């Protein structure tokens with residue numbers, strides 16, 4: 357068991373704090389007006405790192421793609437560490453290893469190719485280096501402000517589809533998984549570890565959907581089955597056009613947690629790799645999801661914490677335990 361219970365005791369008092377400070381700072385940014393475009397800026401903060409064009413693009417589309425942001429050397433190091441973990445040469449406390457549903461439910465004895473995702477690699481110094489890369493944090497700060505928490509870490513190794521289309525990730529909004537707010541101070545950084553396109557299941561986004569509300573999510577009714585905790589938007593019938601994000605090794609996309617996105621099936625024989633981190637302003641606050649559309653995922657994560665770690669905790673606490681400060685001060689989350 358990882359050091360969960362000790363950290364929990366320290367962190368519990370941070371929960372359910374009033375959101376006063378956060379509301380005040382987000383109002384300031386909401387009132388900011390771009391002289392260049394004469395539109396109110398809501399999704400980005402005043403900061404000289406983004407060009408007016410980049411700011412405008414994120415405001416309108418809910419994502420921003422930066423070419424060649426992470427070096428090939430760093431990506432090769434992350435790949436090597438991933439392989440060491442799969443060979444079980446390193447043990448990482450708290451690491452969650454996901455296998456595709458077709459493998460998880462079969463008799464097949466898995467080798468390293470059966471790992472479709474690693475989550476919660478905060479305790480692996482080599483992989484966690486990704487979350488602290490200065491060039492990533494410079495962008496993240498434009499959305500979160502200076503106090504930055506790494507909330508969720510993933511290395512996704514999308515396997516060749518086994519023929520049942522289970523390598524797809526249904527269209528969803530990441531905010532469904534998050535019991536913290538405000539949404540505009542949360543951002544995901546997702547870096548392609550190799551070239552990704554429609555053949556190996558690149559990200560698919562619906563530009564502008566970050567302006568919509570959080571939708572109801574549930575397991576899609578897919579014939580071939582669906583992976584555990586892969587909820588999709590219920591009654592997904594969007595009039596918004598889809599955009600396939602074709603990316604090269606090292607390219608990084610930053611996106612808003614309400615942006616509707618997913619990924620298609622991997623039709624190649626390779627394992628499509630990406631590394632990502634969801635960041636939030638440390639000034640965000642936890643919310644109680646009881647009675648909201650997030651109650652289903654909240655309950656699933658609580659059950660998982662109980663079964664896997666013997667921890668009887670709230671949904672919010674499962675996040676407070678795993679979150680790590682990467683810049684500034686841990687003010688609230």
Ligand SMILES: CCCCCCCCCCCCCCCCC(=O)SCCNC(=O)CCNC(=O)[C@H](O)C(C)(C)COP(=O)(O)OP(=O)(O)OC[C@H]1O[C@@H](n2cnc3c(N)ncnc32)[C@H](O)[C@@H]1OP(=O)(O)O
Pocket residue numbers: 360452453454455456457460461473475508528530533582583584585586587634657660661664665667674677
């Ligand atoms: C403090 C504790 C908290 C722990 C939380 C851990 C993280 C949980 C994920 C949170 C998601 C946040 C995401 C935010 C960003 C947005 C997104 O990423 S959207 C997609 C989100 N969902 C996921 O990424 C979930 C991915 N899945 C996994 O990580 C794992 O599969 C798992 C759900 C954590 C299960 O792993 P584990 O408990 O280690 O599994 P096993 O012990 O091997 O099996 C237990 C049980 O579950 C069955 N199973 C295993 N894998 C799958 C699968 N892919 N699909 C369906 N079922 C699966 C397995 O057969 C066992 O079943 P049994 O009946 O008990 O035998």
Ligand SMILES: Nc1ncnc2c1ncn2[C@@H]1O[C@H](COP(=O)(O)OP(=O)(O)OP(=O)(O)O)[C@@H](O)[C@H]1O
Pocket residue numbers: 524525526527554557558560576588592600617618619620621
């Ligand atoms: N019935 C559905 N309901 C919800 N989401 C779906 C459905 N079918 C596909 N998707 C989602 O749409 C996105 C694209 O998936 P899809 O497999 O169609 O890939 P694609 O990139 O469009 O490739 P192609 O159409 O060339 O096979 C993924 O997020 C996928 O999970």
Ligand SMILES: O=C(O)CCC(=O)C(=O)O
Pocket residue numbers: 510512514525530558559617618619630
């Ligand atoms: O890498 C992918 O296929 C999609 C990842 C994603 O959207 C997620 O895990 O939330």
Ligand SMILES: [Fe+2]
Pocket residue numbers: 528529530617
């Ligand atoms: Fe996602």
Ligand SMILES: [Mg+2]
Pocket residue numbers: 620
């Ligand atoms: Mg399609």
